[in-house]
Amino acid sequence: MKSAVEPLKARRIYLLLRDRIVAGELPPGGRLPGEPALATEHAVSRVTVRRALDLLEKEGLVQRKAGSGTFVHDTRAVRPIVADLSNVLSHLIDMGRSTDVKLLSFGYGIPPESIAESLGLKPGERVQRSVRVRLIDGEPFSYLTTHVPEWIGLTYSEAELAARPLLELIERSGVTTERATQAINATLAGPEAAAALDLEIGSPLLTLTRIVYEPSGRGVEHLHALYRPDRYSFHMDLVRTGNDGERRWSPALGWPRTTEKAERKKADKSKTDKSKLGEKPTRSTRAIKQRS
Amino acid sequence: MKSAVEPLKARRIYLLLRDRIVAGELPPGGRLPGEPALATEHAVSRVTVRRALDLLEKEGLVQRKAGSGTFVHDTRAVRPIVADLSNVLSHLIDMGRSTDVKLLSFGYGIPPESIAESLGLKPGERVQRSVRVRLIDGEPFSYLTTHVPEWIGLTYSEAELAARPLLELIERSGVTTERATQAINATLAGPEAAAALDLEIGSPLLTLTRIVYEPSGRGVEHLHALYRPDRYSFHMDLVRTGNDGERRWSPALGWPRTTEKAERKKADKSKTDKSKLGEKPTRSTRAIKQRS
DNA sequence: CAAAGCTGTATTATCCATCATACAGGTTCC
DNA sequence: GGAACCTGTATGATGGATAATACAGCTTTG
Incomplete structure (x- = not known):
């Protein structure tokens, strides 16, 4: 009996929430459901929900505040x-x-x-x-x-x-x-x-x-x-x-290319916004992994 | 101690072999290293190698012959x-x-x-x-x-x-x-x-x-x-x-668009190849999960 | 302040992917 | 035929991802 290669549950939830955020279903700046709510909603444990939120946070899509909640990061998505x-x-x-x-x-x-x-x-x-x-x-x-x-x-x-x-x-x-x-x-x-x-x-x-x-x-x-x-x-x-x-x-x-200047502005803006966060999260993924 | 989210090893090897095949490093029609060789080469068990090969076979990139070996499928890569x-x-x-x-x-x-x-x-x-x-x-x-x-x-x-x-x-x-x-x-x-x-x-x-x-x-x-x-x-x-x-x-x-006719032929051909494989396994993942 | 809710953290148990090993059966080559 | 490969298949052991639970500390609300 060959078991299907199920993507890790944490990844599944990460992708789900990511899509909801970038699609705008969850308004920027808004709070998303609490970890217990997400856990029961998707029939997984809270630990797994936290893993997914860890990924989202590392990508800068959400911001977590202890005691308060997890919020959609309202800075514009990073433009490539x-x-x-x-x-x-x-x-x-x-x-x-x-x-x-x-x-x-x-x-x-x-x-x-x-x-x-x-x-x-x-x-x-x-x-x-x-x-x-x-x-x-x-x-x-x-x-x-x-x-x-x-x-x-x-x-x-x-x-x-x-x-x-x-x-x-x-x-x-x-x-x-x-x-x-x-x-x-x-x-x-x-x-x-x-x-x-x-x-x-x-x-x-x-x-x-x-x-x-x-x-x-x-x-x-x-x-x-x-x-x-x-x-x-x-x-x-x-x-x-x-x-x-x-x-x-x-x-x-x-x-x-009337949009050229506009795009340039956006790019610059997002760049500064990003550095404001301190560490660039995408970059440090591997390093963090190594350390732990 | 947070454990690193290691992508599944089978997936890692699948992607590695996939790249080698589409890059042509392994000549079409040629035999790739045996499962034991691949296992030791990438420091994984043979079971894991087989999982990777299962994926490659499902995608039609390789063809396995019991007792003989695993061969790069020499039909042109499926054209979208x-x-x-x-x-x-x-x-x-x-x-x-x-x-x-x-x-x-x-x-x-x-x-x-x-x-x-x-x-x-x-x-x-x-x-x-x-x-x-x-x-x-x-x-x-x-x-x-x-x-x-x-x-x-x-x-x-x-x-x-x-x-x-x-x-x-x-x-x-x-x-x-x-x-x-x-x-x-x-x-x-x-x-x-x-x-x-x-x-x-x-x-x-x-x-x-x-x-x-x-x-x-x-x-x-x-x-x-x-x-x-x-x-x-x-x-x-x-x-x-x-x-x-x-x-x-x-x-x-x-x-x-001189290539138009050629592309059409290729597309038709790949389609028949695919249906020949019988069941499409991708779909059934979710159903399997529900049951267990 | 107190209650309710949230995130952060730890513990133990379970399940699944992976490992190591062994064996069966087919193919190739001498 | 027989040796040396190969793929196909099954076994039990192990480790990591996940589950269930509990509790600490912070924030918000009344």
């Missing part, structure tokens, strides 16, 4: 870094935030078949594979695995890859990059990505898979990116296009 | 439904697949503050809130929560909402929808969404938050969508634009 759909980070630098890159792995070899296929390589053709982590203000937010055909990869050094954008190096080699396709999806963090991004195993991640082609149609870069959703997300402005029968949304290209 | 970034499903219908909508909840009330703010409502202004699930070929793939100002929501009935696209109803009411902003992110499935999407609690989900504005700048729709990543993902074609100093990717609007 904003990236437009073309995945450009330049405006972050404009905002005076420092980005950095750590090169975790670098080497040449035969690529997995799925990547060879998407790059249009001949069987046995070699590629350069690299794994990098991007940091903003010292905190990791993306985990990038790239595969580039060997004849391109050889035109730059390992040190250059660690210092400059990969696409810039590819274009410097004489290749013109014209077209690309990308897909955005979600997955769970495995052990390596979790360690690199300073997350728990099993945390949710945004994924971006992009293949860049040169005009002839050959692939020149295969990028697989994992993003921390609390520090990164894709934003875009849309306009309604098409005639009456077939109306749809299209990305606003005119670059009327 | 493709949606372009404007999130249009019309081409799915063109492809002869049936979509359906289930209305889970419908009502009026005061919205949470974050939604009221993003819609630009006055304090106390009421909204219509609805929760819907979208199915494709009978399988749920998205969980949609929408908030619409009351004066718009009153122009259509509950039955109409269950039958027609919300945006169509909004436009029918005389409102012109011009602009929208959206953000794509990732999160974990809470109990309600997990049940509606036929998933385990804690599964990864793609999120899309879109706010639609009328020309005056007032918000007319707040959409929060959760997507099953194995059944849905965002695809887009990009072209390189801008002059030399400031080059970036922009979405290709010309609609040269």
Whole structure:
């Protein structure tokens, strides 16, 4: 008799309350039901409820006051870094935030078949594979695995890859990059990505898979990116296009990024709010675990 | 002494192997290390390794042969439904697949503050809130929560909402929808969404938050969508634009969706593979729990 | 102040995931 | 055939998550 892999009850309640809070069912600043009430309501013990509340508190979603109750933290939810759909980070630098890159792995070899296929390589053709982590203000937010055909990869050094954008190096080699396709999806963090991004195993991640082609149609870069959703997300402005029968949304290209300044303000604000709390709770998760 | 919330070891190994397989480190069709080898390698018992392999097998990533070994399933990874970034499903219908909508909840009330703010409502202004699930070929793939100002929501009935696209109803009411902003992110499935999407609690989900504005700048729709990543993902074609100093990717609007037919074939194939597996085990978790 | 409610903390018992081990049966290879 | 693998299955032991309970200390309310 195989028992179902039941997620820990504390986690179940944590996710339930988290959804209620971010959905706004529990008004910000309001008190949520007492621990005994929650325990009976969800048919678990109070200890388990406390575990769930511990997680919520660590994420800054609630604030507990001994003798009084547990309250929904009324500061705006922490906004992730904003990236437009073309995945450009330049405006972050404009905002005076420092980005950095750590090169975790670098080497040449035969690529997995799925990547060879998407790059249009001949069987046995070699590629350069690299794994990098991007940091903003010292905190990791993306985990990038790239595969580039060997004849391109050889035109730059390992040190250059660690210092400059990969696409810039590819274009410097004489290749013109014209077209690309990308897909955005979600997955769970495995052990390596979790360690690199300073997350728990099993945390949710945004994924971006992009293949860049040169005009002839050959692939020149295969990028697989994992993003921390609390520090990164894709934003875009849309306009309604098409005639009456077939109306749809299209990305606003005119670059009327009217929200840009507003987003920037929000980001700054949330940042200060957060530091006001003292310790950044997300960050210390692992450390706390170690100590106890 | 608070014990560390260690993710289940079976899950840890499952994620590790999953990453290795999808990254292609283990060649498709190849045999992965035997269960005893994996057990000693990761310092767990063989029972735990088997749990991880059970999960991988259930997802169709590996195939086990008694007496022989466990092999990476060489069918192409299951491709999710493709949606372009404007999130249009019309081409799915063109492809002869049936979509359906289930209305889970419908009502009026005061919205949470974050939604009221993003819609630009006055304090106390009421909204219509609805929760819907979208199915494709009978399988749920998205969980949609929408908030619409009351004066718009009153122009259509509950039955109409269950039958027609919300945006169509909004436009029918005389409102012109011009602009929208959206953000794509990732999160974990809470109990309600997990049940509606036929998933385990804690599964990864793609999120899309879109706010639609009328020309005056007032918000007319707040959409929060959760997507099953194995059944849905965002695809887009990009072209390189801008002059030399400031080059970036922009979405290709010309609609040269050359991959469309290929994707369709893949999707159909994966579907048959899946039904071949017989019972879907994910669903029965809750029932099992009740009994014990 | 006193009562009622809340969070913080500790204790003991139970249940389930994991471990270590053993054995049965299939496959591969010599 | 037989040795050396492999997966499938069952066993009892162990540790951690959870349950049930009790109590201390704080806050709010009357």
